[in-house]
Amino acid sequence: MSQVYNLFVINKSGGLIYYKDFGSTAKLDTNNSLQLASVWHSLHAISMEFSPVPDCTGIEFLEADNFDLHCFQTLTGTKFFVVTETGAVGIDGLLRVVYELYADYVLKNPFYEVEMPIRCELFDYHLSNHIRGGKDRPTGGSFR
Amino acid sequence: MLIGSGRSKQFLNVVDRPIGKGKNEVSLSAFAFLFSELVQYCQTRVDNVAELERKLESSGFGIGLRMLELLCHREKGNRRETRLLGILSFVHSTVWKALFGKVADSLEKSTEHEDEYMISEKELLVNRFISVPKDMGAFNCGAFVAGIVQGVLESAGFPARVTAHFVPVEGQPRPRTTLLIKFSEEVVERDRQLGG
Numbered sequence: 001m002s003q004v005y006n007l008f009v010i011n012k013s014g015g016l017i018y019y020k021d022f023g024s025t026a027k028l029d030t031n032n033s034l035q036l037a038s039v040w041h042s043l044h045a046i047s048m049e050f051s052p053v054p055d056c057t058g059i060e061f062l063e064a065d066n067f068d069l070h071c072f073q074t075l076t077g078t079k080f081f082v083v084t085e086t087g088a089v090g091i092d093g094l095l096r097v098v099y100e101l102y103a104d105y106v107l108k109n110p111f112y113e114v115e116m117p118i119r120c121e122l123f124d125y126h127l128s129n130h131i132r133g134g135k136d137r138p139t140g141g142s143f144r
Numbered sequence: 145m146l147i148g149s150g151r152s153k154q155f156l157n158v159v160d161r162p163i164g165k166g167k168n169e170v171s172l173s174a175f176a177f178l179f180s181e182l183v184q185y186c187q188t189r190v191d192n193v194a195e196l197e198r199k200l201e202s203s204g205f206g207i208g209l210r211m212l213e214l215l216c217h218r219e220k221g222n223r224r225e226t227r228l229l230g231i232l233s234f235v236h237s238t239v240w241k242a243l244f245g246k247v248a249d250s251l252e253k254s255t256e257h258e259d260e261y262m263i264s265e266k267e268l269l270v271n272r273f274i275s276v277p278k279d280m281g282a283f284n285c286g287a288f289v290a291g292i293v294q295g296v297l298e299s300a301g302f303p304a305r306v307t308a309h310f311v312p313v314e315g316q317p318r319p320r321t322t323l324l325i326k327f328s329e330e331v332v333e334r335d336r337q338l339g340g
Contacts, residue, residue, distance in 0.1 A: 104176075104273055105273050105275065108173070108176040108177060108180050108273035108274075109180065109273055109274050109275055110179075110180040110181070110182075110183035110184045110187070110274065110285075111183075111274070111275070111276065111277050111280070119275075119277065120275040121275040121276075122273065122274070122275045123275065125317065125318075
């Protein structure tokens, strides 16, 4: 599996609600991660305005010399984005899995307040399981 | 319309129709959201964690009463268990199957206390998506299920105190949930008199 450096989740007003780094490359401290998240939020918003194409939904993929940035925005405006090694594949799928885990283990948790920082043990647990092993699929919506 | 004429099934009065098996499937997401709202609703009405636990237990209690009534009729031909072990295995298998689609992972007797039994579940359905914040201590949303079990036991004539606890399991990253059932003295005494 391709190397993922960091994962960010930002709420619809641009606040960082979740940050996690994987591996030792590209670790960010709290200040830097907050800064990067708000810069990305603004860039994303500006790109939507600047786009010559009508109904643009913002930057989905940013390619740099030594990293790739993949972004996925949900219908409610929450953004998930990851920084990966260059040429990483299957990241769109990964972002959707993270979204699914968020829908399951964050939004169904009665102790989570919407738009607030995510502190859910089960979300952390299933997320690192997935990133590390790639075998822990979300449970899906139906029972039995 | 002819009521209870028996000419055709659709003319049967509702009380003459056989009791339905019920639809055995329900959306887990829908349940999880509903349960999450229930917990949040309870939270707005209490001042501390202990009260929240009691509130959830009492929401489950009524379900327990109804489950006993329904399952005795549906599964046991209107008979109900009168012995301690009988009612415990009824909860462990019949009630669990009706509620969660499977029997509970284990039913054990406490080694320290004569009147205590434990039903354990590796991953309790109500806890599937719930992470309890650290500042709430040992609170377990399984209190709702504990309330259901207490409702079943109490209405079957086995007054008991049921509480839900997280128990760490060796070699497992997640703790399991154990429902601790402590029967009243008279229940144990009565069962002893009935003999083995």
